[in-house]
Amino acid sequence: MSKNYLDELNPVQRQAVECTEGPEMIIAGAGSGKTRVLTYRIAHLMQKGVDPFNILSLTFTNKAAREMKERIAKIVGASEAKNIWMGTFHSVFARILRTEGEKLGYPSNFTIYDTDDAKSLIKTILKEQGLDDKIYKPGSVLSRISAAKNNLITAQQYLNNAQIQEEDRMAVKPKMGIIYQQYASRCFKAGAMDFDDLLFNTNVLLRDFPAVLHKYQHKFKYILVDEYQDTNFSQYVIVKQLAAAFRNICVVGDDAQSIYAFRGANIQNILNFEKDYPELNTYKLEQNYRSTKNIVGAANTVISKNTEQLKKNVFTDNEEGEKIKVVKTESDNAEGNFVANSIFETKMNEQANNKDFAILYRTNAQSRAMEEALRRQNIPYRIYGGLSFYQRKEIKDLLSYYRLTINNHDEEALKRIINYPARGIGDTTLDRLIIAANDHDVSIWTVIENINQFETGINAGAKAKVDEFATMIKSFSAMLTSHNAYDLGQHVAVHSGILRDLYADKTPEGVSRHENIQELLNGLKEFSESEIELFDEGEDANTIENSTEIKPSAMESSDNGMLFSFEEEKKTESTVPLEKGAPTLTLFMQDIALMTDADKNVKTEEDKNKVALMTIHAAKGLEFKYVYIVGLEENLFPSQMSLTSRADLEEERRLFYVAITRAEKRATLSFSTTRYRWGNLIYSEPSRFIEELDEQYVEFPRENNNRLFGEEETNTVKAKLNISKPQQQFVQRPVIGKKLVKVNAAKKATSDFDTESLRDLQVGMQVEHERFGSGKVINMDGNPKKRRGGYHFILL
DNA sequence: GTGTAATGCTATTGG
């Protein structure tokens, strides 16, 4: 047992930790030591003799769960800490559904469909139903289905509900319920659940199987829920059900930081907690340990503009600190340059590390300008969110093979790879397979497997190819229990033809795709090795040690069919089943299905020491010494979509509150007067949130032209434009790659570009680029007939 | 059925 952790808590925190029995609500202001309270509370439970197997702790990200476990391990020891049930709602209940899902008719190896899979399935259904995807946009159809599920409305109930039907009629989308029904039945047939199903089906399970409910009620004697303000109705009911037996439920949250209403989060869950548990104890953590007085003060004035909130008074004993800075720039690129320069200067002047900085924005699309500026300054950065590794095309392709290997009925995986790499099974054949499957109410795989028993109209040649494909997948499936994740993963990558296909592509993008596949395989290797240490420690280093890298020479020399001549094949194929808990591909896929970018473990110190770029949503729960909040412009932040309702606008304001409170020492806000959107220049106004800041906490610095922010600008700006022909900061900038070059900008006032003038372009020509200014063409490497070409030019 | 070129849509926020 380690140091006395209770001494590290202030009186309220300590009470919250020591009060272990009965319902408890902790309202935790930003930076008030919430995580510390949660971890110590769990450690304290264990110190008091509670079995970690009886503790369920639901966190917002898997990474948060991992970090909390590590902290708890330091107090109670690692072997005990690892037995706590801790993770996101989705991952914890996915785990439970793996063991209990058969009661609902799902296989234990069910697939988890991500948003892309879900949209793709919806597109298929729209096509089958002859519906227009311009009216029924897959994205909005999915949101509608998602909202229904999060409110525990089944497809049948959806169809029977007069009010919902009326809504859909009014929206001129009367078939919505039919699509929902089709969608649900197709997922079920494919043995697949989407994200919402994980929660929905958990509810069904707990509702319809009293024995199961009883089992988990008594298993989870103590339940803790972090970020409770961001739970939706479906999650609320699960927690309520599980806590009903012992009522040892502790929720932690901050209504001021509720920012996920758009995906069903219901702020009422926290505001009404008292109604469900009248005997509860409430603790308010109001002292902020993270930020300066100026930051806390500014944040408080922001949030005070909202009407609906729990009363609390966040304060800090920290130093006054610097005032919040507001900076105006003339373009999105200038904003990027300003941030990059400011980071560079701060690093020099204050001996700061890269990891002390975060750049936060409202939309992912804003990252580009920041990235380019940071690259120019040679500042290492890491982007969180956006397209995650697992969503990249080539990764999804290979993962689809793995998915289909594990669950043959996975329709989305099958559609994705049945003809990739091309093997002569085209759209016509696939359509026929799908029709046959629908006619007989079975999965596509069932049709493929028994293709001669179905009237498909597919000709013999295509049939043979389908058959060959099925044989290949079956051969992969047969290896699931006899090979570890890496061996099988590698085998599939080779024999599916994916590696060969990617290796043939010598373009930079192709090379990068190949590298990504290698990275995935490395991940498999690591997984296979680490798990073996865990479960199989007696064994001496086994076959994994000398498993093969793909040799380019082998790839080149093999010119037809599959690559059966790889070294890998020399390894004798073990047919002995692996032990229980061995690192199989099945386990690996379960592991990564719910992984997000934020969960990714960064190993080396060098990797960690990078400037963080992310959306404000992704920054929730994190803290940084220096925070830049960029793009504070009307229609961007607050978002255009949020301007129609007070509730939406208040959520944007909470988002702004979250952003400011990420900062420990300094918060810098910036906005730009112009910005590129879809390739078009738009003019923007400063965000209303800037005006809402109390002047006593904020510094509006003089700009270059010595004009104070907020002064009448018309004359000054005009004057500035006239004299600013060669922009000093761009002078040394080298080559700009692949940007559209506009000849004679003056000739055409619109941003439209006509290919005629592009054809006239020659090396050495003086050009005026509407975005980068004037310069000289030094290289041309695009196709002049194309709308755009890869022309490089230097600014003068 | 396959590959390339033209067109057209998108960019709130995310598990």
Place this chain on the structure above:
DNA sequence: AGCATTACAC
């Protein structure tokens, strides 16, 4: 500006 879908030629 970049990506996905579609149109069209082979």
